Structures are given as C-alpha cells and as structure tokens.
Amino acid sequence: MSIRFRFALLFGSLLLGFASALLLQQWLELREQQRTGPWLQAQQSRLLDHWLKTTAETLERYTAESVAGLAAVEDEATSAWSLGDPAEAGIAAVWVLRPNGSPIRTVAAPGLVRPPLEPETIAAWNESPPPDRFFAESEAGLLELHVQPLTPTSPVAGWVIAARQWSEGHLRLLSHLAEGTVQLLPDGTAKATPGILRTLDDWQGRPLRLLQFTPPDAAEPGLWWRISPHLPLFFAFGLLLIAALGLSLRVWVLGPLGQIDASLARNDSRPILALREDKAEFGRVARLLEEAHAQRDQLRQEVERRRQTESALLASEDQLRRSLDERIRLGRDLHDGVIQSLYATGMGLAGIRALLQPDQLEAAARLDQSRAALNATIHDVRNFIVGLEPEALRQQTFAQAVESLLGQMQELRPAKCSCEIDAALAAQLTLSQRANLLQITAEAVSNALRHGEASQVDVSLRAAPDGGMIYAIGDDGRGFDPAREAGGHGRTNLAQRARELGAELTTDSKPGRGTRLQFVFRPIPKS
Numbered sequence: 001m002s003i004r005f006r007f008a009l010l011f012g013s014l015l016l017g018f019a020s021a022l023l024l025q026q027w028l029e030l031r032e033q034q035r036t037g038p039w040l041q042a043q044q045s046r047l048l049d050h051w052l053k054t055t056a057e058t059l060e061r062y063t064a065e066s067v068a069g070l071a072a073v074e075d076e077a078t079s080a081w082s083l084g085d086p087a088e089a090g091i092a093a094v095w096v097l098r099p100n101g102s103p104i105r106t107v108a109a110p111g112l113v114r115p116p117l118e119p120e121t122i123a124a125w126n127e128s129p130p131p132d133r134f135f136a137e138s139e140a141g142l143l144e145l146h147v148q149p150l151t152p153t154s155p156v157a158g159w160v161i162a163a164r165q166w167s168e169g170h171l172r173l174l175s176h177l178a179e180g181t182v183q184l185l186p187d188g189t190a191k192a193t194p195g196i197l198r199t200l201d202d203w204q205g206r207p208l209r210l211l212q213f214t215p216p217d218a219a220e221p222g223l224w225w226r227i228s229p230h231l232p233l234f235f236a237f238g239l240l241l242i243a244a245l246g247l248s249l250r251v252w253v254l255g256p257l258g259q260i261d262a263s264l265a266r267n268d269s270r271p272i273l274a275l276r277e278d279k280a281e282f283g284r285v286a287r288l289l290e291e292a293h294a295q296r297d298q299l300r301q302e303v304e305r306r307r308q309t310e311s312a313l314l315a316s317e318d319q320l321r322r323s324l325d326e327r328i329r330l331g332r333d334l335h336d337g338v339i340q341s342l343y344a345t346g347m348g349l350a351g352i353r354a355l356l357q358p359d360q361l362e363a364a365a366r367l368d369q370s371r372a373a374l375n376a377t378i379h380d381v382r383n384f385i386v387g388l389e390p391e392a393l394r395q396q397t398f399a400q401a402v403e404s405l406l407g408q409m410q411e412l413r414p415a416k417c418s419c420e421i422d423a424a425l426a427a428q429l430t431l432s433q434r435a436n437l438l439q440i441t442a443e444a445v446s447n448a449l450r451h452g453e454a455s456q457v458d459v460s461l462r463a464a465p466d467g468g469m470i471y472a473i474g475d476d477g478r479g480f481d482p483a484r485e486a487g488g489h490g491r492t493n494l495a496q497r498a499r500e501l502g503a504e505l506t507t508d509s510k511p512g513r514g515t516r517l518q519f520v521f522r523p524i525p526k527s
Contacts, residue, residue, distance in 0.1 A: 452477025
C-alpha cells in the first residue's frame with residue numbers, strides 16, 4: 001500500500017467522520033427542536049394572540065370613544081358632532097348607521113365610503129346582535145370590524161362600526177411584532193409549511209379567511225433531514241480545513257517523498273537537487289541520499305576495477321597453466337629423449353675404452369674426460385628436469401609435489417628428508433605461490449646437498465601465531481655466516497622470490513650448524 005493511497009484513505013476517513021459528526025449534530029439539534037417544539041409553539045401561539053388582541057384593542061377603544069362622543073349631541077344634525085381623524089389611530093373607516101342600516105355619518109378612506117355589509121344585514125342586527133369583532137370582505141380587501149350599538153340615552157339610535165384594513169402593511173406589522181411570518185389564506189386552505197392557524201370569522205361565525213403564522217425556525221413535521229442554517233457554514237469550514245491540510249501534506253510531505261522515491265527508483269540524485277537545500281528533515285534525508293548515490297557510484301567503479309583485475313588474474317593464471325603444461329612436456333621430452341641419448345653415448349664411449357690397448361693412455365684419458373663431461377651434462381639436465389617436473393601441481397597436492405621433489409633430490413645425493421605440510425594451509429596457497437615455493441625448495445635443497453653436504457633436510461608448512469603461515473626449509477649442513485655472504489647471488493634470488501610470494505624471508509645460519517630459511521605469510525586483514 002503506497003503512502004499516497006494511505007493519505008487518501010486518511011483524508012477520506014476524515015471527511016466521512018466530519019460529515020457524520022455534522023449529520024449527528026443536525027439530528028440532535030432537530031431532535032431537541034422536536035422535543036421543545038410543542039412548548040415553543042404554545043409560546044408563539046400566545047404571542048400571536050397577544051398582538052392580535054392588542055391591535056384589536058385600538059379599534060375597540062376608538063369605537064367606544066365614538067359612541068361616547070355621540071351621546072353628548074342633541075340630534076343627528078348637530079354640527080358639533082365629529083368623529084375626529086380615524087387615520088391617526090390606524091382606522092380605515094367609521095360608519096354611524098341607523099337601525100335600518102342607512103348611514104348617518106361616514107369618515108372613510110377612498111373606496112370605503114359604503115359599509116361592507118348590506119342594509120338588510122344591518123337591520124337584522126336589531127333582532128340578533130352581531131359579535132363585537134368580526135371580519136368582512138370589501139372592495140379594498142379584508143376588513144376587521146368592531147361594532148357597538150349607540151347607548152339608549154343617545155339621541156340617535158343605531159350602530160357605530162369602525163374598520164381596519166388588513167393590508168400588506170398591517171400584515172408586516174403583525175409579522176414584526178410576532179417575530180415570524182403572518183399571511184392570509186383563503187378559507188379552508190393551508191400551505192404545507194408548519195405554522196399556527198387562526199380563523200377569521202364573519203358576523204355569523206363562519207370562517208372567512210385563515211391567518212397563518214410561521215415562526216422563523218419552523219420545520220415541517222417529519223423533515224428531520226432539513227438542513228440547519230448554520231450547517232453549510234460548518235461544512236464549508238470543515239472542507240476548507242481538510243483541503244488546507246491536504247495541500248500542506250502535498251507540499252511538505254508527499255512532494256519531497258515523491259522526489260526521494262524518484263531518486264531511489266532511477267538511482268539518480270538529480271530529482272533531489274532542489275530538496276537538499278531544505279533545512280528540515282527531508283533536506284537531511286536528501287543530503288544523505290546524495291551521499292549514498294556518490295558512494296554507490298564509487299563502489300560500482302571499485303567493483304568494475306576488481307572485476308577487471310580478477311579477469312586479468314584469471315587470464316594470467318590460465319597463461320601460467322599453459323606455461324606449466326609446456327614445461328612439464330619439455331621435462332618429459334628431455335628425460336625420455338636427451339638423457340637416454342646421453343646415456344647411450346656414455347655407454348658407447350665405455351665400450352670404446354675397453355677396446356683400447358694398454359699403451360693408449362692418452363686416448364683412454366680423453367675418453368674418460370668425455371664420459372665425465374657427459375655425466376656432468378646428464379647431471380645438469382636432470383637438475384633442470386627436477387625444476388620442471390614439480391610444476392605439475394594440478395595433478396597432485398602440494399605435499400605430494402614436495403615429497404616427489406625431495407625424492408628426486410635424494411637420487412642426486414643420499415640424504416634423509418622429512419616433509420610436514422598442513423593440507424588446510426596449503427589449500428590457501430594460490431597456484432603461483434605453490435609453483436614458486438617448489439622452485440625455492442628445489443634450489444634450497446640442491447644447495448644444501450651439493451654445497452652444504454647436508455645429511456638431513458626438513459621441509460614444513462605450519463600456522464603462525466598471528467594467524468598467518470610459515471614455510472620453512474632447514475638442513476644440518478655446513479652453514480655459513482649471513483653477515484659475510486650478504487651479497488650472494490642465491491640469497492638475492494630467494495629474497496626476490498619471497499617478495500613475489502608476498503612473504504617475508506628470514507635466514508638463520510651459522511658455520512657448522514646448518515641453515516634454516518623461513519617464509520612468513522602474514523594474515524590478510526578482514527574488511
């Protein structure tokens with residue numbers, strides 16, 4: 001699972017959790033509203049009734065004052081009889097009517113000169129008085145009427161009717177006072193939105209209109225999913241917060257991680273060149289990664305150099321093997337061809353000497369000299385073959401090669417030889433080292449037998465105390481003084497061979513006490 005997918009999963013979970021929390025908060029809020037809804041509706045209903053009653057009291061008070069004023073006049077023709085200015089009290093019209101419904105005095109706005117009721121209806125009030133307050137339709141719209149009969153002591157009989165027009169302005173006033181929305185509906189109809197309804201009846205008690213009051217936070221019953229007014233704001237804030245977090249992670253985390261990933265994928269430090277200047281954690285990672293790339297390049301170059309060196313060593317070893325094979329073949333050819341011919345020639349000379357007369361001393365002496373020269377030649381050739389044959393190391397172990405070499409040396413001069421070779425240590429020697437050690441052994445043993453007249457020769461390969469190995473050749477011959485013979489040709493050759501082997505040569509010898517050569521191989525340090 002990639003880190004980008006993990007971050008996407010994290011942001012999806014955050015968004016889902018945030019949306020779930022908002023929905024839960026919305027559900028709890030609506031549940032609380034439903035729990036407190038009946039009480040709140042009752043309070044709002046009482047508030048609506050209060051303002052309806054308050055506005056109606058103004059109409060009732062004006063009607064009562066008009067009736068009281070009419071009681072002081074002598075007759076309906078009195079000029080002092082005045083109803084004042086009803087507009088100052090918010091009254092649209094005032095009618096003073098006789099018992100039969102005919103008008104006595106009218107103060108009304110344009111369009112309300114005639115009462116909204118027929119005279120016959122008003123005449124019927126003498127038998128069945130109307131309620132003090134009721135509603136009626138008119139050409140100017142819905143009117144709220146307040147009716148009061150003239151007092152018996154009044155010189156004029158009849159009715160006083162004050163009207164208030166329920167215009168848009170009056171509805172806005174009621175909406176402001178009741179802190180909601182007040183609107184008029186036709187009789188028997190109601191919108192689907194929740195609210196408080198009041199019937200507006202005519203003088204006979206029949207519903208004329210419906211008054212609907214809708215509180216500002218009212219919700220339809222059952223609409224628990226209705227979005228709260230502040231919910232979009234919270235949701236937008238949450239989205240903005242998550243978007244800011246996502247952008248921050250994209251710039252500060254995913255971007256640098258993408259550069260590091262590209263650098264690792266392509267094994268190239270170029271994608272992180274800009275990132276390495278950062279002082280924060282990713283900058284340190286980029287710098288470490290750049291160092292790792294540089295070290296990797298160095299390691300690749302070192303591996304390539306070692307591969308080339310190994311190839312060169314393999315080629316050199318292969319060439320050495322071919323050279324050894326050629327030397328072995330040459331040694332066998334010399335042994336089977338040249339030495340046999342020399343032996344045959346020597347035997348022929350021996351037969352010729354037997355044919356000489358006793359007085360042919362000079363001829364016999366020359367024949368003896370020739371035979372001695374042939375024997376010397378045979379000896380030199382055999383020594384040369386001895387130096388070649390031990391090179392067949394691929395066909396035998398190092399210990400077997402040394403023992404074979406010592407056996408051939410014993411044919412030249414009788415001596416007691418011992419060989420103690422550690423097979424595990426010998427297996428650590430390369431083919432070149434074994435060949436050189438055999439050449440050194442041949443030269444050292446030949447010198448010990450021919451010049452040192454040794455009767456005992458010991459050859460060994462053992463472990464050194466420091467973890468290396470020691471190859472030693474010792475004899476009990478005449479020995480020599482190393483200080484006086486420091487510039488000998490043979491010792492110079494041995495020192496040169498020791499350096500080629502990667503070993504240190506030490507020589508221990510004294511006149512009359514033999515010689516001991518040691519080649520010390522130091523352990524290779526572990527990397």
